[in-house]
Amino acid sequence: MLSWPCAALPEAELSGRTTIRIGGRAEWLLEPAHPDEFVAGWHAARERGYEPRVLGGGANLLLGDGTLPGVVITTERMGRVFRPRPDDELGAADEYAPLLPALTPLERGADTRLVAWAGCSLPGLVRITRELGWSGFEGLAGVPGHLGGGVAMNAGGRWGELWDVVESVRVLTRAGELQQLERAQCAPRYRDGNLGGAVVLGAVLRFRADERAAVKERVQGYLREKSAAQPVTEHSCGCIFKNPDKNLSAGRGAGQLIEAAGAKGLRRGDALVSEKHGNFIVNRGRASARDVLDLIEDVRARVADRFGLRLENEIKVWDASAS
Ligand SMILES: Cc1cc2nc3c(=O)[nH]c(=O)nc-3n(C[C@H](O)[C@H](O)[C@H](O)COP(=O)(O)OP(=O)(O)OC[C@H]3O[C@@H](n4cnc5c(N)ncnc54)[C@H](O)[C@@H]3O)c2cc1C
Structure with missing residues (x-):
């Protein structure tokens, strides 16, 4: 049995770690509890010839039904939030050190910054900033997932995007180098942090x-x-497709195109195109990844036939059969 520099599970079930509740197993699932452990786990995987995949909150992912070969590293246990040290003490090397004082949620101060590890939940950050009376994150209200996934995907919507509040990010590049990138x-880009495949720590x-x-009111309103518009209480992986270029779609979003193409309500097995929002596929019970993938192609074909537009996936697909 292989040993790893952090908690590790062989043959780990993954479906419960996704919001659509679909997916098979990972050959190995690593569960680092600290960014340093993450880096050590990542290097250990690479040394053993694996290209590790990173799993956040699984809120924009469709995982294949079989066993994913290799290593998945989850940020689930890396959920800490801190206040940064004053600027003059803020050395890049220790910025994410666990010694920093933990956040006191109701404390208000002049420095309106937080340091958050990749596994912080987005709803948790909405709650913390709402309680502090800090604005900038309201647009993420109701968006599930982790900070790292949100930065990688540039999560958001018409009320704002995650990168609106990013001052800097700590990343592990594909070459294995640690970098501190300033916002500038x-x-x-739209639904893409554009980090060249780097891992957000x-x-x-x-x-x-x-x-x-005022912050509370905006959060509640959003x-x-x-x-009212999305099937938020059902199992889904958020919007399936990106909104196309408005010049090509006469200003219509993917959901509106899907509805106009008559694809709402289409189903394959227990996978259903939501009647509430055409850009969501919901799992009504025992849908498989195959059901969802086939349904995605049905919807794409309907929209292409009707409007001559090819919708591009917003969700990420990890298909064991394609790996
Ligand atoms: C009901 C519902 C509503 C949603 N509403 C919205 C919305 O309004 N706006 C919106 O933008 N999204 C929305 N989503 C989608 C989802 O919440 C976001 O895309 C979220 O940012 C995904 O984060 P995650 O941690 O779950 O990423 P995951 O789904 O775990 O991963 C997504 C991708 O990011 C990569 N990734 C994960 N963590 C990291 C990391 N630390 N570093 C680098 N790459 C990483 C993964 O490898 C994968 O490629 C919704 C989803 C649901 C289920």
Whole structure:
């Protein structure tokens, strides 16, 4: 049996680690509890010839039904949030050190920044900043997942994106190098942090001081709108497709194109195109990855036939059969 520099599970079930509740197993699942452990686990995997995959909250992922060969590293146990040290003490090397004082949630101060490890939950960060009366993260209300996945995907919507609050990110590049990237060095795009495949280990986030009541009201308003428009209480992996270029779609989003193409309500097995929002596929019980992948192609074909547009996946697919 292989040994690893962090907690590790062989043949680990993955479906419960995704919001759509689909997926087989990982040959190895590593569960580092600290960014340094993550880096050690990543290097150990590479030394053994594996190209590790990174799993955040599994909220934008469709995992294949079989066993994924190799190593998956989850950020699940890397959920800490800190206050940064004052600027003059903020050395890149120890910025994410566990010695930093843990956050006191209700404390307010002039420095409206947080240091968050990759596994912090996005809803948790919405809650913390709402309680602090800090603005900038309201647009992430109702978006599941972890900070690292959110930075990698540039999660967000019409009320704001994650990169709006990123001051810097700590990454592990594909070449295995640790880097601290300032916001100005990065060029995030629509639903893409554009980090060249680097792993996000943590980030410094900068918010704006505001009134707690005002932040709370915006969060509640966005949550209400989101739950009225999207199947938020069902098992899904968020929006399946990216919105196409508005010039090509006459301003319509993917969900509107899918609805107009008559694809709402299409199903394969227990996978169903949501009646509430056409860009969501929900798992009504025992849907398999195959069901969802086939349904995605059905929807794509309908939209292409009707509008001559090819919808591009927003979700990431880890298909064991394709690995
Ligand atoms: C009900 C529902 C509503 C949603 N609403 C929205 C929305 O409004 N806006 C929106 O943008 N998204 C939305 N999503 C999708 C999802 O919440 C976001 O994409 C989120 O950022 C995914 O983060 P995650 O940690 O779950 O990433 P995962 O799904 O675990 O991973 C997604 C991708 O990011 C990579 N990744 C994960 N962690 C890291 C890391 N630390 N470093 C580098 N790469 C990493 C993975 O390898 C994978 O390629 C929704 C999803 C659901 C289920």
